[in-house]
Amino acid sequence: xxxxxxxxxxxxxxxxxxxxxxxxxxxxxxxxxxxxxxxxxxxxxxxxxxxxxxxxxxxxxxxxxxxxxxxxxxxxxxxxxxxxxxxxxxxxxxxxxxxxxxxxxxxxxxxxxxxxxxxxxxxxxxxxxxxxxxxxxxxxxxxxxxxxxxxxxxxxxxxxxxxxxxxxxxxxxxxxxxxxxxxxxxxxxxxxxxxxxxxxxxxxxxxxxxxxxxxxxxxxxxxxxxxxxxxxxxxxxxxxxxxxxxxxxxxxxxxxxxxxxxxxxxxxxxxxxxxxxxxxxxxxxxxxxxxxxxxxxxxxxxxxxxxxxxxxxxxxxxxxxxxxxxxxxxxxxxxxxxxxxxxxxxxxxxxxxxxxxxxxxxxxxxxxxxxxxxxxxxxxxxxxxxxxxxxxxxxxxxxxxxxxxxxxxxxxxxxxxxxxxxxxxxxxxxxxxxxxxxxxxxxxxxxxxxxxxxxxxxxxxxxxxxxxxxxxxxxxxxxxxxxxxxxxxxxxxxxxxxxxxxxxxxxxxxxxxxxxxxxxxxxxxxxxxxxxxxxxxxxxxxxxxxxxxxxx
Numbered sequence: 001x002x003x004x005x006x007x008x009x010x011x012x013x014x015x016x017x018x019x020x021x022x023x024x025x026x027x028x029x030x031x032x033x034x035x036x037x038x039x040x041x042x043x044x045x046x047x048x049x050x051x052x053x054x055x056x057x058x059x060x061x062x063x064x065x066x067x068x069x070x071x072x073x074x075x076x077x078x079x080x081x082x083x084x085x086x087x088x089x090x091x092x093x094x095x096x097x098x099x100x101x102x103x104x105x106x107x108x109x110x111x112x113x114x115x116x117x118x119x120x121x122x123x124x125x126x127x128x129x130x131x132x133x134x135x136x137x138x139x140x141x142x143x144x145x146x147x148x149x150x151x152x153x154x155x156x157x158x159x160x161x162x163x164x165x166x167x168x169x170x171x172x173x174x175x176x177x178x179x180x181x182x183x184x185x186x187x188x189x190x191x192x193x194x195x196x197x198x199x200x201x202x203x204x205x206x207x208x209x210x211x212x213x214x215x216x217x218x219x220x221x222x223x224x225x226x227x228x229x230x231x232x233x234x235x236x237x238x239x240x241x242x243x244x245x246x247x248x249x250x251x252x253x254x255x256x257x258x259x260x261x262x263x264x265x266x267x268x269x270x271x272x273x274x275x276x277x278x279x280x281x282x283x284x285x286x287x288x289x290x291x292x293x294x295x296x297x298x299x300x301x302x303x304x305x306x307x308x309x310x311x312x313x314x315x316x317x318x319x320x321x322x323x324x325x326x327x328x329x330x331x332x333x334x335x336x337x338x339x340x341x342x343x344x345x346x347x348x349x350x351x352x353x354x355x356x357x358x359x360x361x362x363x364x365x366x367x368x369x370x371x372x373x374x375x376x377x378x379x380x381x382x383x384x385x386x387x388x389x390x391x392x393x394x395x396x397x398x399x400x401x402x403x404x405x406x407x408x409x410x411x412x413x414x415x416x417x418x419x420x421x422x423x424x425x426x427x428x429x430x431x432x433x434x435x436x437x438x439x440x441x442x443x444x445x446x447x448x449x450x451x452x453x454x455x456x457x458x459x460x461x462x463x464x465x466x467x468x469x470x471x472x473x474x475x476x477x478x479x480x481x482x483x484x485x486x487x488x489x490x491x492x493x494x495x496x497x498x499x500x501x502x503x504x505x506x507x508x509x510x511x512x513x514x515x516x517x518x519x520x521x522x523x524x525x526x527x528x529x530x531x532x533x534x535x536x537x538x539x540x541x542x543x544x545x546x547x548x549x550x551x552x
Contacts, residue, residue, distance in 0.1 A: 027071035028058050030544060036523050037084040038486075040494045040508035050084070052515045055293070055543035059511055082538060083523040085489060086509050087245025087516035088456040089496035091405050092384055092446030094169070095249040095272070096223070096258075099231030100135050101450040102238060107138035108167055108450075113152060116143075120164075121156040129159040132220055136164030137450050138173070141309070141417050147197065148173045150206030163216050167451050168307035174206050174216045182215040184208075191215070193330050210312055210330060228258035236270045240548040242455045243518035243537045246271035248446065248500060250301045250351070250384065263295050269547045271296075271516070273500045278302030278350065279331075281343035293514065293543070296500070300343050301384065302352040303330045305359035308387065308414060308421060313356035316390065320423040327356050337366045344374055349501070351382035351405065357390040357426070364396050371400060382499060385448075386436075387414075388422065389429045397441035403499050404436050404443050408463035408488070409452040415468040415477035427478060433463055434481045444499045445491040460488040460524065461533040485525050485532070515544035 028051035037047040039060060049066035051058040059066055070076065105123035110116040116138060124133055140147050153162060154176050161178035165171070179185070186202035194212030197205045208216060223231070232255065239247065247270065249255050255274055262268040271294055276283065278300040305327055306312025311319060314327040331339075336352070343350050354363045360383060367381050382403040387410070397404055411431035419427050429435065436443050445463070447454040461467075463483050466476035476482055497507025506514045519539040524532050540548035 025068040026053065026058055028053050028066075028069040028074050031066055031070060031074055031076045032079055032084065033063050033066070033076060034078045034080055035084050035519075036081060037509060038086075038489065038523075038525060039510060040086050040490065041510045044510065047509070050509065050517075052544045055515055055545075057509060057511055057513050057515050060509055079519060083520040083525075084509070084517050085243075085520065085524075086493040086507060087518050087540065087542065088243045088492045089246040089248075089500075089507065090239070090244050090446045090449070090454055090456065090492075091248045091444045091496050091499055092250050092407060093239075093247045093449045093454060094251050094253075094451070095235050095247060096228065096231055096253040096255050097135060097169075097251075098238070098450040098454065099233075099235035100223075101137060102234045103231060104135040105133060105164070107136040107164065109142070110138060111142040113143055113146070113148065116148060117152050117156065120153050120162070124157050124160050127160055131160055132178075133157065133160055133162040133164060133175075134220070135450065136173075137167040138164060139167045139309075147205070147207050150175050150179065150204070161216075161219070163213075163220065166310060168309050169451055170213075170306040170312050171207060171209050171310040172213045172216065174204075174208060176206075178216050178219070179204055179206065181219045184215055188215075193328060209310055210306055210328070223254055225257065225261070228254050229262065232258045232262065236268075237548075239270055239454055240540045240542070241537060241550075242453075242457070243520075243540050244270070244454060244456065245516040245518070245540065245542045245547075246273070246496075246500075246502075246506065247454075248273045248275070248299065250275045250299075251277070256295075256297065259295050268294050269542060271506075271542065273297075273299060273502075275299035275301045275351070278336075278339045278343060278352065281339055281346060281348055293505070296502075298347075299349045299351060299500070302336060302339060302350070304336065304352060304354040304363050305329055305356050307355055308418060311421070313388070314359040314362075315356040315388070315422070315426075316358045316361070317426075319421050321420050326358070329359065329362070333362055333366065336363075337369065340366055340370055341374065344370055344379065349380060349382070351384050353384045355385045355387045357388050357393070357429075360386055360388070361390055361393055364393055364400065364402065367400050367402055368396075378501075380499065380501065385410075387431060388426060389432050389435070391429060394429070394432060394435050394441070395439045397436060398439050402441070404441055405446060405499060406431065406433065406443065406491075407446050407448045407452060408433070408459045409447060409455070411466055411477065411481075412462040412468045413452065415466070415473060416470045428480075430478060430481075431466075432481050433483045433487075437483060437487060442495055442498065443487075443491050444496045445488065446496075455533075456492050457520075457524070457535055457537070458533045459492065460485060461529065463488040463491070464529040464532065467530070485529060489525075515541060517541050
């Protein structure tokens with residue numbers, strides 16, 4: 001990709017001479033030509049050129065039309081048949097956790113206990129005494145399913161407390177230093193909606209689930225403002241490199257103050273929609289900033305249950321591998337409804353984490369109750385994850401106007417082992433993308449980063465092929481739930497913008513909308529879907545400015 005040189009383009013030169021004489025057309029700062037543009041706009045789905053003025057799309061269409069917006073100062077870029085899509089909107093990230101994960105020990109692909117221990121040992125050597133070892137995002141299924149134990153790491157971490165997450169965020173491993181700080185020992189009573197895993201003698205192994213995690217997590221000192229900014233900048237660069245131009249940060253752990261400071265310095269390079277905990281709705285930001293292009297608040301997030309991998313997702317029937325276990329609710333229904341009702345009364349947008357079929361059914365019931373008892377309005381209620389659906393609940397998403405906010409990468413990850421936990425029958429409605437679309441539900445996509453990589457191209461690949469990470473399902477895991485590339489693109493762009501009340505300003509490439517877009521080296525709507533995950537992000541633009549270039 002380079003600035004257009006006039007010598008090899010005689011025909012285009014004559015066109016430029018002609019169109020520059022049109023003084024009536026608004027003039028562009030930047031024009032892209034020779035592109036394959038998927039706009040996301042049903043009225044004009046494809047285009048070959050685009051004009052940009054400041055941070056906004058001035059015009060989009062064919063080359064002759066767009067060159068009418070040329071001025072002497074206009075920069076014309078020939079992208080040589082590269083593919084342009086609206087910028088990807090990731091509707092589910094844990095932004096500060098993701099940034100911290102980039103700065104901390106990375107365990108997501110550690111596939112043996114030896115490698116797990118080695119990485120923690122190496123990282124701890126870079127820390128000062130008493131500094132915490134955090135994040136990690138380990139996956140015990142990679143080495144056969146044995147849960148890690150504090151004994152694995154105690155010898156290497158005698159002076160540093162450790163609290164590292166399982167990749168789903170619903171289980172941590174704490175070392176003896178952290179357990180001591182939290183006052184957890186063999187005499188510690190069990191925690192409601194949580195579990196302390198113990199050795200036969202009652203002593204803790206270091207594994208804490210659900211609310212039991214808070215005994216340790218509450219001892220972690222708050223991040224300093226410089227560390228927040230460092231973490232946010234690391235997260236931003238990672239996301240931009242993957243074509244992500246906007247994110248919904250579903251548990252803003254101090255993101256707002258750091259983002260506000262960067263915005264005031266004109267250094268914020270990605271658009272943020274920030275959530276606060278639902279049970280703190282009375283402390284949440286209001287929706288008075290809905291026209292803010294960069295930093296927006298007003299979303300509150302709650303929880304019904306936990307996760308499949310940690311056996312904390314709530315199901316109607318027991319887990320197939322643990323017949324005595326149906327999972328559990330993290331928040332009881334009465335408390336959850338009170339918070340939902342009050343947050344709705346405060347005009348906050350509500351989203352709630354629900355993974356198991358019993359949790360989703362319960363939440364849909366609460367949403368239905370809210371709609372009946374409260375005033376009619378455009379709520380755009382959301383369910384985060386919505387992974388394992390009861391057949392009769394699928395149609396209720398459309399009936400109640402509930403958005404299914406899902407993460408397709410999880411399907412090709414969980415597909416390696418989920419059948420063992422839930423069996424063949426329930427598996428048919430797991431990550432039921434196609435069934436939801438067939439029911440005319442609104443489906444939006446995200447990553448759950450750092451639980452999974454924030455790579456929309458891999459997410460599209462996952463939704464379209466459903467080929468699991470272990471390559472054991474070449475035709476797709478639960479293949480009847482595959483969707484098309486265009487359907488997946490909409491879930492990452494147009495419909496993702498709708499999920500944050502932003503469909504009038506972004507999510508599609510059309511006149512008057514923000515110039516947020518990504519340039520790819522191949523047209524993902526026409527290539528073999530198996531190749532999508534290997535397509536390269538060439539450049540990412542936010543507000544008409546190049547924020548990422550693969551060459552740099």
